[in-house]
Amino acid sequence: MARVHNFSAGPSAMPLAVLEKAQSEMLDLAGSGMSVMELSHRSREFQAIIDGAESGIRRLLGVSEDYAVLFLQGGASLQFAMIPLNLRRPGKSADYVDTGSWASKAVKEAKLTGAAKVLWSGKADNYSRIPRAEELKCSPDAEYLHICSNETIGGIRWTRFPETKIPLIADMSSEIFSRPVDVNKFGLIYAGAQKNLGPSGLAVVIIRKDLMGRISGSLPVFLRYSTHAESGSLYNTPNTWAIYMVKLVCEWVESGGGVAAFEKKSAEKAALLYNLIDESEFWRSPVEKESRSVMNVVWRLSREDLEDGFIKQAKEAGFIGLKGHRSVGGIRASIYNAVTLESVEALVAFMKDFERKNG
Amino acid sequence: MARVHNFSAGPSAMPLAVLEKAQSEMLDLAGSGMSVMELSHRSREFQAIIDGAESGIRRLLGVSEDYAVLFLQGGASLQFAMIPLNLRRPGKSADYVDTGSWASKAVKEAKLTGAAKVLWSGKADNYSRIPRAEELKCSPDAEYLHICSNETIGGIRWTRFPETKIPLIADMSSEIFSRPVDVNKFGLIYAGAQKNLGPSGLAVVIIRKDLMGRISGSLPVFLRYSTHAESGSLYNTPNTWAIYMVKLVCEWVESGGGVAAFEKKSAEKAALLYNLIDESEFWRSPVEKESRSVMNVVWRLSREDLEDGFIKQAKEAGFIGLKGHRSVGGIRASIYNAVTLESVEALVAFMKDFERKNG
Numbered sequence: 001m002a003r004v005h006n007f008s009a010g011p012s013a014m015p016l017a018v019l020e021k022a023q024s025e026m027l028d029l030a031g032s033g034m035s036v037m038e039l040s041h042r043s044r045e046f047q048a049i050i051d052g053a054e055s056g057i058r059r060l061l062g063v064s065e066d067y068a069v070l071f072l073q074g075g076a077s078l079q080f081a082m083i084p085l086n087l088r089r090p091g092k093s094a095d096y097v098d099t100g101s102w103a104s105k106a107v108k109e110a111k112l113t114g115a116a117k118v119l120w121s122g123k124a125d126n127y128s129r130i131p132r133a134e135e136l137k138c139s140p141d142a143e144y145l146h147i148c149s150n151e152t153i154g155g156i157r158w159t160r161f162p163e164t165k166i167p168l169i170a171d172m173s174s175e176i177f178s179r180p181v182d183v184n185k186f187g188l189i190y191a192g193a194q195k196n197l198g199p200s201g202l203a204v205v206i207i208r209k210d211l212m213g214r215i216s217g218s219l220p221v222f223l224r225y226s227t228h229a230e231s232g233s234l235y236n237t238p239n240t241w242a243i244y245m246v247k248l249v250c251e252w253v254e255s256g257g258g259v260a261a262f263e264k265k266s267a268e269k270a271a272l273l274y275n276l277i278d279e280s281e282f283w284r285s286p287v288e289k290e291s292r293s294v295m296n297v298v299w300r301l302s303r304e305d306l307e308d309g310f311i312k313q314a315k316e317a318g319f320i321g322l323k324g325h326r327s328v329g330g331i332r333a334s335i336y337n338a339v340t341l342e343s344v345e346a347l348v349a350f351m352k353d354f355e356r357k358n359g
Numbered sequence: 360m361a362r363v364h365n366f367s368a369g370p371s372a373m374p375l376a377v378l379e380k381a382q383s384e385m386l387d388l389a390g391s392g393m394s395v396m397e398l399s400h401r402s403r404e405f406q407a408i409i410d411g412a413e414s415g416i417r418r419l420l421g422v423s424e425d426y427a428v429l430f431l432q433g434g435a436s437l438q439f440a441m442i443p444l445n446l447r448r449p450g451k452s453a454d455y456v457d458t459g460s461w462a463s464k465a466v467k468e469a470k471l472t473g474a475a476k477v478l479w480s481g482k483a484d485n486y487s488r489i490p491r492a493e494e495l496k497c498s499p500d501a502e503y504l505h506i507c508s509n510e511t512i513g514g515i516r517w518t519r520f521p522e523t524k525i526p527l528i529a530d531m532s533s534e535i536f537s538r539p540v541d542v543n544k545f546g547l548i549y550a551g552a553q554k555n556l557g558p559s560g561l562a563v564v565i566i567r568k569d570l571m572g573r574i575s576g577s578l579p580v581f582l583r584y585s586t587h588a589e590s591g592s593l594y595n596t597p598n599t600w601a602i603y604m605v606k607l608v609c610e611w612v613e614s615g616g617g618v619a620a621f622e623k624k625s626a627e628k629a630a631l632l633y634n635l636i637d638e639s640e641f642w643r644s645p646v647e648k649e650s651r652s653v654m655n656v657v658w659r660l661s662r663e664d665l666e667d668g669f670i671k672q673a674k675e676a677g678f679i680g681l682k683g684h685r686s687v688g689g690i691r692a693s694i695y696n697a698v699t700l701e702s703v704e705a706l707v708a709f710m711k712d713f714e715r716k717n718g
Contacts, residue, residue, distance in 0.1 A: 004392035008399045011599055016386070019394050023385040027378055033363035033677070035378050037558040037604075040367045040680060073432035073560055074581065077595035081579035109579050194596050199396040201432055201560045201598025220440035220468050222433065236436035237553050239560025240370055241600060245396075318392070321399060 005343040008321030009152050009296060010174065010195040013338040018248045036244045041237050050233065053243050056250025060259050061176075063183050063206055068229040070205040071243050076102070076173045076192040079203055080109035083169060083188065086215050086225050088114055088143045095119050095142040095166070099158075100127040100151035101327060102171060110146070117142065126328075127154035129288035136162055143214070144168070144187055150175035152195075153325040155298030155332065156291040161185060167211060175295045176204070177253055177337055179263040187211055193242055195295075196336050198249050202242035253337065262337050269335045269344045270294040276348055282355045286330070300330045306358055307331060313354065319347055364702040367680030368511050368655060369533065369554040372697040377607045395603045400596050409592065412602050415609025419618050420535075422542050422565055427588040429564040430597050430605075434551040435461070435532045438562055439468035442528060442547065445574050445584050447473055447502045454478050454501040454525070458517075459486040459510035460686060461530060469505070476501065485687075486513035488647035495521055502573070503527070503546055509534035511554075512684040514657030514691065515650040520544060526570060534654045535563070536612055536696055538622040546570055552601055554654075555695050557608050561601035612696065621696050628694045628703045629653040635707055641714045645689070659689045665717055666690060672713065678706055 006013035029036045032045055039046045054069045063069060072078070083106070088094045093114070096107045098121035110116035117139050120131045138145055144167040150157040152174040161168065167187020176191040183189065188207045194200035205225065212226045221227050227235050233243075253262060274292060277283040277299045284300045285292070301307050307330060311323050324330035335344055365372035388395045391404055398405045413428045422428060431437070442465070447453045452473070455466045457480035469475035476498050479490045497504055503526040509516040511533040520527065526546025535550040542548065547566045553559035564584065571585045580586050586594050612621060633651060636642040636658045643659045644651070660666050666689060670682050683689035694703055 002392050003386065006393055006397055008397070008402075011397060011399060011596065014394060014397055019386055019396075023382055026382040026385070027362065027375070033361055034365055034679070035373060037378075038365055038367070038370060038373055040370060041559065043367075073434065073437070073598075075432065075595050077581045078432070081581050085579075109581065112577060112579055192596060194599075199598075199600050200400065200596040201601060218471060220444075220471055222436045222440050222468065236434050237370065237551060237559040239432075239558075239598060239601075240553075241558050242560060242598075320393070 002318070005319045005346055006321055007319060007333040007335065007339065007343075007347070009325070009332065009334045010192070010336075011200050012195055012321070012334055012336050014199070015249065015252045015338045018245065018252050021248055022245065037241050039240065041234055041240055046240060049240075049244050049247055050238070053247040053250060056247060056254065057204065057206070060250060060253055061181060061183055061206070066210075067183060067206050067208055068212075068225075070207065070225065070228045071233040071238050071246075072203045072205055072228060073201065073239055075194075075200070075203050076171055076190060077105070079171070079190045079205065080106040081113070082223055082225070083144075083146065084110040084113055084116065085219055085223055087167070087169075087188070087211055089214055089216075092143045093117055093139055093141045095138050095145045097131060097136065097145070097147045098123060099130060099148055099156060100154040101325070102151060102153070102173070103146075103148040106146055106148065106171065115141075119145075126286065127151065127156065128286055129291040130156055130158050133160075133162060138164060138166055142166055147171070150293050150295055152296050152334070153328060155287050155293045155296045157293040157295070159290060167208065174334075175293070177259055177262060178266050178295055180259050193246060195334070198245035199242050202239045202246065204246070265341065266294045266335065266337070269339070269341055270297060272344050272348050273297045273299075273333060273335070276351060280355060280359075282359045283351070295336055296332055296334050298324060298328075298330055298332045310354055314347075314350060317350055319350060361677070364678045364705055365680055366678060366692040366694065366698065366702075366706070368684070368691060368693045369551070369695075370559050371554055371680070371693055371695050373558070374608065374611045374697045377604065377611050380607055381604065396600050398599065400593055400599055405599060408599075408603050408606055409597070412606040412609060415606060415613065416563065416565070419609060419612055420540060420542055420565070425569075426542060426565050426567055427571075427584075429566065429584065429587045430592040430602050431562045431564055431587060432560060432598055434553075434559070434562050435530055435549060436464070438530070438549045438564065439465040440472070441582055441584070442503075442505065443469040443472055443475065444578055444582055446526070446528075446547070446570055448573055448575075451502045452476055452498055452500045454497050454504045456490060456495065456504070456506045457482060458489060458507055458515060459513040460684070461510060461512070461532070462505075462507040465505055465507065465530065474500075478504075485645065486510065486515065487645055488650040489515055489517050492519075492521060497523060497525055501525055506530070509652050509654055511655050511693070512687060514646050514652045514655045516652040516654070518649060526567065533693075534652070536618055536621060537625050537654055539618050552605060554693070555697075557604035558601050561598045561605065563605070624700065625653045625694065625696070628698070628700055629656060631703050631707050632656045632658075632692060632694070635710060639714060639718075641718045642710070654695055655691055655693050657683060657687075657689060657691045669713055673706075673709060676709055678709060
C-alpha cells in the first residue's frame with residue numbers, strides 16, 4: 001500500500017497513527033465486543049468518548065468553564081444560519097467582514113433572516129488580504145462581529161484578531177488547532193471538523209454560556225444552542241464516529257506537543273513553500289504577505305498555461321488535491337496538521353524539478 | 360475478540376461483513392492511497408461512492424426519478440423542523456398522528472413555527488397501538504400528514520399506511536429496509552441512518568421533487584431541501600464516512616436478497632420473541648398484537664421487580680442494549696437487519712433459562 005501526499009482542502013489528510021488506531025478498534029472497541037459505531041450514544045462507553053473529545057479540546061485550546069463545547073451536525077454551513085437565528089435578537093443587526101467565499105456565505109444566511117452589515121469586503125481585491133484594525137468599525141446595533149479566521153479558498157488568514165466590545169465570532173474551520181488562541185476574546189468559535197479535527201459531518205462549537213440567554217423560545221428546538229448545551233450534545237444521536245475520531249486526533253495533537261508545537265511545524269511547512277514561490281519568477285503569490293495563510297498556500301504559475309500540466313504531473317507523482325478551488329483556479333496546497341513535513345519537502349522538490357524542466 | 364449480541368435501539372449492530380470491509384479499506388480505499396475520510400467530497404472517487412449509495416437506495420426501495428434522494432446531516436431531529444419549514448406554506452396547517460415519543464417530537468417542532476394539528480394520539484393508552492384508518496380524518500387546510508412508521512420506544516408500527524389525498528410523510532428511521540414500501544404513496548420519507556442504514560450523523564431523505572416548489576426563498580439556504588437536491592447533496596461537505604458506510608450496507612442488503620428477503624428474516628426473528636412472550640405468563644407484551652413492531656420488540660416481566668436482574672444477567676451473558684427506554688422502562692430488543700437470527704435464538708434460549716430459574 002502506497003499512501004499519497006494529500007494536499008486536499010478538506011476533507012483532507014488525517015494522521016496515519018489515528019487511522020491505524022481506528023482500524024485496529026473497528027470490530028471491538030476496548031474489549032466491548034462492538035465497533036464504536038455500534039455503541040449506543042447513551043452508553044457509558046460512548047460517554048467516555050465524548051467526554052474525552054471535549055476535555056481534549058478544552059485542554060488544547062484552554063477553554064474555560066465559561067464556555068460550552070458542543071458537537072453538532074451540519075458543518076460550518078449550518079452555523080452560518082444558526083448564529084444569527086440564535087444570537088441576533090429582534091430589531092438588532094450583526095456585523096460581518098467579507099474576506100472570501102466562506103465569510104460571504106455566512107453573510108448570505110444572516111441577511112435572509114434579519115439585518116446584517118458588511119463592514120469591509122475584500123472582493124474588489126480578489127480577497128487577497130485581511131483588513132487592518134482601522135478599517136473596521138462596528139455598528140451601534142450589532143449583536144456580534146463575525147469573521148472567518150482563515151479563508152481556505154483565498155489562502156488568507158487573520159494574523160491578529162480584531163478587538164471588539166461586542167462578541168467576536170469566528171469560523172475557524174480551516175485553522176483550528178494550528179495556533180494557540182485566547183478563547184476568552186471570543187463569544188463563539190466554530191469549526192467544521194474535516195480539516196484539522198477529524199472526518200466530515202461534525203462541527204465543533206465553543207460558545208460563551210451567557211450568550212445563550214439571547215435565544216428565542218420560538219426557534220426550532222433543534223436549532224437552539226441551548227438544546228445541545230443542556231444535553232451535553234446528546235439531545236439526539238450525534239455523529240458518534242466523528243466524535244470518536246476527534247478524540248483520537250486530540251490525543252495525537254497532545255502527544256505531538258500540543259497546539260503551540262503544531263504552530264511551529266506549520267510555520268516551517270508554510271515557509272518552505274512561500275520561500276520557493278517568492279524566490280523565483282516562475283511562481284507567483286496572489287496574496288499580501290502579512291495576510292498569508294499557513295494552512296492553505298495558494299499560488300499561480302507566471303505562465304498560467306502551465307498550471308494544468310503542473311497539476312496533472314503532480315498527481316501522477318502522488319501529490320493529490322493541488323488544484324485551486326474552481327472559483328479561483330491556480331494551485332493550492334492545504335498543509336493541515338496531518339500533512340507531514342516530508343510531504344511538503346517532497347512537493348517542494350517536485351516543484352523545483354518542474355521549474356527546471358519548464359522554466 | 361468476542362463480538363457481543365447487540366440489541367441496542369440505535370446506534371445499533373452493524374453487519375460484520377460491512378465492518379470488515381471498512382476496516383480493510385481504512386488506510387487505502389481501492390488503491391487511492393487514502394482513507395475514504397481523506398477523500399475530497401468533490402473527487403471522482405467520492406462521487407462514485409455517493410452515486411453508489413443513492414443508486415443502492417433507489418434499487419432497494421424502487422425509488423423513481425420523480426423523487427430526489429438526499430444525504431443530510433442532523434438526523435431525523437432536524438427533519439422534524441425542516442419538514443414544516445419547507446412544506447407548510449403560510450396560512451396553512453399540517454396534520455400529525457401522535458403514536459409515541461418520536462411522533463410527538465415532530466409535533467413539537469411543527470407547532471413552534473406554525474399551525475399543526477394532532478389528528479389522533481395514543482398517549483392515553485401508553486402508545487400501545489396504531490390508529491385504524493377510520494380514526495383519521497385529514498384537516499381541510501393541512502399541507503401534509505406526518506406519521507412515524509415505527510416507534511422505537513413503544514415498539515409499535517404501521518402495518519398498513521393511511522390513504523391520503525395530501526402528501527403522506529413518514530419517519531422510517533427505525534424500519535427502513537425492513538420491508539418493501541410503495542414509495543409512490545409518500546410525499547417524503549426520511550430516516551436517520553443509525554439503525555438499518557449505517558452509522559449515526561446522517562439522515563436519508565426521499566422527497567417527491569414537485570413538493571420542492573413549496574419552499575420559500577426566505578428560508579435559510581442550508582435548511583432548504585432544494586439546496587441539497589440541486590447540488591446532489593454536495594452543497595457543503597456531507598458526512599462522507601457515513602455515506603460510504605450506507606453504500607456498503609446497501610450492497611450487503613442486496614447480496615442478502617434485498618428488502619423482501621429481510622422482511623422474511625425480520626418476521627422470523629420477531630416471531631421467536633413474540634411467541635415466547637405470548638406462550639408464558641412469565642412475560643407480558645404491552646402492545647396490541649396488530650400494531651407490534653418487528654424491529655423493536657418490547658416486553659415486561661410479569662414480576663417487574665425481576666427486570667433489573669434480567670437486564671444485568673443478560674449483559675453478563677453478552678446480550679447488550681436490552682434495557683427499555685428510560686421513559687417507559689421494561690425490556691426492549693431491537694432486532695434490526697444486522698442482528699442475526701443466531702443472536703435472537705441465543706436470546707430466546709437465555710430467556711427460557713431465566714424463566715426456568717425464576718418462574
